[in-house]
Amino acid sequence: MIYEAKVNELAQEFGVHRNTIRNWINTGILPAREGPGRRYLIQWEDYRRLCDKYGREPRIKPDPAAPGKSTTVPRSSATAPAPVRLNVETKELDTSPGLADICLTCGSCAGACPISGVDELDPRKIVRMAFLGLEDEVVASSWPWKCTLCGKCEAVCPMNVEIVQLLRRIRARCDRDKVPGALRKGVVTCLEKGNNLGIPKDDFLALAREMGKELARTSCPGFGTPIDVRGARLLVTVNSKQPFAEPEAMTWWWKIFHAAGESWTISSEYWEGINWGLHAGDYGAMRTMVKRIIDNIERLNCTALLLPECGHAYYATRYALERWFPESLQQFKIYSVFDLLLEYLNQGKIRLDPAGQTKLTTFHDSCNYGRHSQKTFGHGYFEEARILTKACCKRYIDLVPDQEENYCCGAGGGAWADPFEAERVFHGRLKARQISASGAHLVVTSCLTCRDQILYSLNREFNLHVEVQFLWQLVANSLIMPPAETAGARRV
Ligand code: SF4
Numbered sequence: 001m002i003y004e005a006k007v008n009e010l011a012q013e014f015g016v017h018r019n020t021i022r023n024w025i026n027t028g029i030l031p032a033r034e035g036p037g038r039r040y041l042i043q044w045e046d047y048r049r050l051c052d053k054y055g056r057e058p059r060i061k062p063d064p065a066a067p068g069k070s071t072t073v074p075r076s077s078a079t080a081p082a083p084v085r086l087n088v089e090t091k092e093l094d095t096s097p098g099l100a101d102i103c104l105t106c107g108s109c110a111g112a113c114p115i116s117g118v119d120e121l122d123p124r125k126i127v128r129m130a131f132l133g134l135e136d137e138v139v140a141s142s143w144p145w146k147c148t149l150c151g152k153c154e155a156v157c158p159m160n161v162e163i164v165q166l167l168r169r170i171r172a173r174c175d176r177d178k179v180p181g182a183l184r185k186g187v188v189t190c191l192e193k194g195n196n197l198g199i200p201k202d203d204f205l206a207l208a209r210e211m212g213k214e215l216a217r218t219s220c221p222g223f224g225t226p227i228d229v230r231g232a233r234l235l236v237t238v239n240s241k242q243p244f245a246e247p248e249a250m251t252w253w254w255k256i257f258h259a260a261g262e263s264w265t266i267s268s269e270y271w272e273g274i275n276w277g278l279h280a281g282d283y284g285a286m287r288t289m290v291k292r293i294i295d296n297i298e299r300l301n302c303t304a305l306l307l308p309e310c311g312h313a314y315y316a317t318r319y320a321l322e323r324w325f326p327e328s329l330q331q332f333k334i335y336s337v338f339d340l341l342l343e344y345l346n347q348g349k350i351r352l353d354p355a356g357q358t359k360l361t362t363f364h365d366s367c368n369y370g371r372h373s374q375k376t377f378g379h380g381y382f383e384e385a386r387i388l389t390k391a392c393c394k395r396y397i398d399l400v401p402d403q404e405e406n407y408c409c410g411a412g413g414g415a416w417a418d419p420f421e422a423e424r425v426f427h428g429r430l431k432a433r434q435i436s437a438s439g440a441h442l443v444v445t446s447c448l449t450c451r452d453q454i455l456y457s458l459n460r461e462f463n464l465h466v467e468v469q470f471l472w473q474l475v476a477n478s479l480i481m482p483p484a485e486t487a488g489a490r491r492v
């Protein structure tokens, strides 16, 4: 064992002047080698002999389990940091080789993380803490909630450490009353009332019918909102933010369905598409919400499912179907927004005219449809997004970097709803910089959270002055509507 100490520490220990220690070292009375940080490295036997000569008990005893290991003189208790409490025997976060055990501590994850360093958040540190069993400390921190689960860190990890999965496990271990306010409230409200915002059934149905009448008056003659239509091919969920704050947004999809002659329906019960069980780390809630959708499909005898908004809804539902209800995937098909729109386009069910959209346009890849779908389901929706966007606009430019390397908007993983606004805006600076550098004036995206963060927050914080549209909003606005007598009449 090597004993490691500074001259002043040895002087204090042996009750002599610092120069005496230097003399002992210089004359060979105390054989020692100078090391980093002006510390001296002393063989344990030499240190023990000196202790014997002065009738002292060695302050440090060799650890028989760690031969050759160096040890340092402990600092006084007034300045010593809290001892690290290793808990490797009972650790629960790091339970598979895909998590932390194989980490090289290379720091690539920290280098890629847009908020590494903010409030001492550092994915490498989180991985090490999980590896060392410091679970209570990492669970009690605010890091898992300031992180957007964007996956930039694990995308660059040379050892494929599953950092996002680890962060989800940390969220899941958090006491439910410590889950940031809106996320927890949304989950509880959804479980109790059927949707995140507690919109009463009668209010929702009245609004949906009224919006259908409005659509019939303005652009889709003969349209009526299909509610609880048994035998419809496609069940479509609704994001409760839309009937609550932006009901017109529901009708962009409805217009596309009308033009494509789709056979579709929404359910009068449990129509919510949001699944904050994923963000809150509440897998019981996540499962319950997906089971409700399955029950609706069976009740209405549908054969396909679309979760129009947003990225996490598609990811959470498909993940839950594959994990807990794999037999359901034999009974019905789950569409992503890209799959369905491209199917309509390729099969000639919709026609698009790019002439109306002349602004330089770019596409922002959401983490859930992109990186996470790529990793979890084996396919990220990158090319599809660009085919559809380019079919609707005359001038297109990609962001740099994009697709799998794309930066998160800064509000993912529930960050739009949690209280860490400064961190959310700081994270979004990279997205703002990308958009600004592209020169685009229209940003198209496939996720409600990304849309809101860029439109309402980054625009204001970084003076972007860009328009932001959903992909299906752009498609709806670019539709060449079929003649009134055929639209809505054809059935897929
Ligand atoms: S990138 Fe991977 S291997 Fe490197 S420090 Fe991070 S978790 Fe460890």
Ligand code: SF4
Binding pocket: 112, 113, 114, 115, 116, 122, 123, 146, 147, 148, 149, 150, 151, 152, 153, 154, 163, 164
């Ligand atoms: S998931 Fe994103 S925000 Fe979270 S630690 Fe990794 S890079 Fe950082």
